[in-house]
Amino acid sequence: MKTLTGVAMVISMVMLLQACSIFRAAPAKTDGPPPELSKPKPAEPKQEEKKPEVKAAPFNVPAFAKEVKKSAYNVALFAPLYLDSVFATSLEIPGRTMPRYVLAGLEFYEGAQLALDSLQAEGMRLNVRVYDNKSKQLDVPTILRGRLLDNTDLIIGAVSVPELKLLSDFAKQKEINLVSATYPNDGGIDDNPFLLIANSTLRAHVEAIQDYAQKGFANKNIVIVRRGTPFEAGIAGNIKAAYDKMQFDKKARIREVIWSDATTEAQLTQYLLTDRPNLLIVTALDEAGAKTILRKLAVNKATYPMHVFGMPTWDVMKFKEPEFAGITMYYSSPYYNDKQDNFSKYISDNFRRIYKSRPSDMAFKGFELTYYFGRLLGQEGVYFNRDINKPANRVFTSFNFQPVYLKENEGTPDYFENKNIYIIQKGDSADYKMNTAL
Structure with a gap:
């Protein structure tokens, strides 16, 4: 339980800067004969001054x-x-x-x-x-x-x-x-x-997930599993856009399943392979929806090796149910602190x-x-x-x-x-x- 200590609506704080100055000592005066003078050299032709190079403002922002x-x-x-x-x-x-x-x-x-x-x-x-x-x-x-x-x-x-x-x-x-x-x-x-x-943003997350799925596995089958909402269609669109922009000669094509409550286990297996990791990118942000999809997938986990990539909201979700055992799950986050x-x-x-x-x-x-x-x-x-x-x-x-x-x-x-x-x-x-x- 936390108590409120010393918090005001507007709080001003001034920090002191500890500064130090370094001074260069003047050279000491020396005695001795005056320096020997030489004849002045003829003046060299004056070179045209170079104008300073004008550099563009970073990111075109003056x-x-x-x-x-x-x-x-x-x-x-x-x-x-x-x-x-x-x-x-x-x-x-x-x-x-x-x-x-x-x-x-x-x-x-x-x-x-x-x-x-x-x-x-x-x-x-x-x-x-x-x-x-x-x-x-x-x-x-x-x-x-x-x-x-x-x-x-x-x-x-x-x-x-x-x-x-x-x-x-x-x-x-x-x-x-x-x-x-x-x-x-x-x-x-x-x-x-x-x-x-x-x-x-979520767009940055799914771009990173797609990048990791492509580069992190030598041989893979990548499938987007999404529901038929405009929001999740937008997530899938961002994944495909990241795929199109990706400069990687070994990238695998991405297939897409539009999932609903009527989707059967047999229909899902049409997109899965037995001889390589199946990388399933599930676009559900809510825990109930994510678990509903995972339960359908989990039935075939012994036959089809599965790596499930969830959204950043999955960081606080708990998948302790016995049916999820054996499925490797990932999520994305811009923050990590051990x-x-x-x-x-x-x-x-x-x-x-x-x-x-x-x-x-x-x-x-x-x-x-x-x-x-x-x-x-x-x-x-x-x-x-x-x-x-x-x-x-x-x-x-x-x-x-x-x-x-x-x-x-x-x-x-x-x-x-x-x-x-x-x-x-x-x-x-x-x-x-x-x-x-x-």
């Missing part, structure tokens, strides 16, 4: 070519804290425990706070303002109308629609980098190269000491994104976009932010997205990362 470094940076952090709801009637927490719906945003903030402590210890100076994006009195439209973000150098937000769209429009107008920390969707946003999506590194131990130790609890994944994400982009600010300045992927800054996971162009022949990215997707095998007691980090 702001990205600027070098804007400061002694201190202004950062806005958004998290869904629901403080108005928690303290609607009094300053006392009902039952002296935080409601469950508050915990995700609260732990994201707490993880970010630990990252700020680490950055302070490294000498960074940041002016950080924390906003509750679920506040009724100081919501995102009010914040924008009040021009509270006008001097901001970076926005990090655990936000979803509609707040993401509002912040994205503002970030584009003011040319401020906006990190969408947790929402796995572009929210219909386009034409904003200042938007950075850390929690990859919690064995020093950063993870630092976070876990502080949560036990301060909050008397274990940190959730939201706490680790709050720490990682705040620390990673805070360091980028210190290293590269406000427009760090030309060198955004720095392996040396890696915390738990590896980022691979790449430009996304939603239309062909576009000159400017619609946004940037983390394209590093881990393929993770589900295990009985723990899950295992299969592909290597970038």
Whole structure:
């Protein structure tokens, strides 16, 4: 159970920068004869000065070519804290425990706070303002109308629609980098190269699954198993598009099964082979639908070797039923943390000491994104976009932010997205990362 300690609606934090200056001493005066003079040489013909080479702006975004470094940076952090709801009637927490719906945003903030402590210890100076994006009195439209973000150098937000769209429009107008920390969707946003999506979209996931299925098995039979909904048809379309774009001379063709409750086991076996792994990409995002499909497949698991690739939502699903034993299952995720590194131990130790609890994944994400982009600010300045992927800054996971162009022949990215997707095998007691980090 978690108590609320020291959280306000808007929190300001200033970190001190420890600076040092290095001075070069002037050369000492020496005695001795004056230097010997020589006759002046005839003047050489003046060479025409070369004009400096004009380099194109990175990704055709003029702001990205600027070098804007400061002694201190202004950062806005958004998290869904629901403080108005928690303290609607009094300053006392009902039952002296935080409601469950508050915990995700609260732990994201707490993880970010630990990252700020680490950055302070490294000498960074940041002016950080924390906003509750679920506040009724100081919501995102009010914040924008009040021009509270006008001097901001970076926005990090655990936000979803509609707040993401509002912040994205503002970030584009003011040319401020906006990190969408947790929402796995572009929210219909386009034409904003200042938007950075850390929690990859579903399109990026299925592209990575298709890539791993093609390259991870020498001999394979790849089958998409989807239901007849427009949404799952769109997922299948993205898989096929990734197949078409893939430059790999050994890629296997992809077949498709449109599954329904009336689909029989015999009909499914028409797409399966006995002499090679059957790689089944199941597009169901919901647990009930995924398990219904798997039960039909499981009947023939002894005859047809199966590797089932599920969607990123499968990370929290449990497949403990006896009929699923023997089926190798995978899911995709942009986030992987085995919690064995020093950063993870630092976070876990502080949560036990301060909050008397274990940190959730939201706490680790709050720490990682705040620390990673805070360091980028210190290293590269406000427009760090030309060198955004720095392996040396890696915390738990590896980022691979790449430009996304939603239309062909576009000159400017619609946004940037983390394209590093881990393929993770589900295990009985723990899950295992299969592909290597970038």
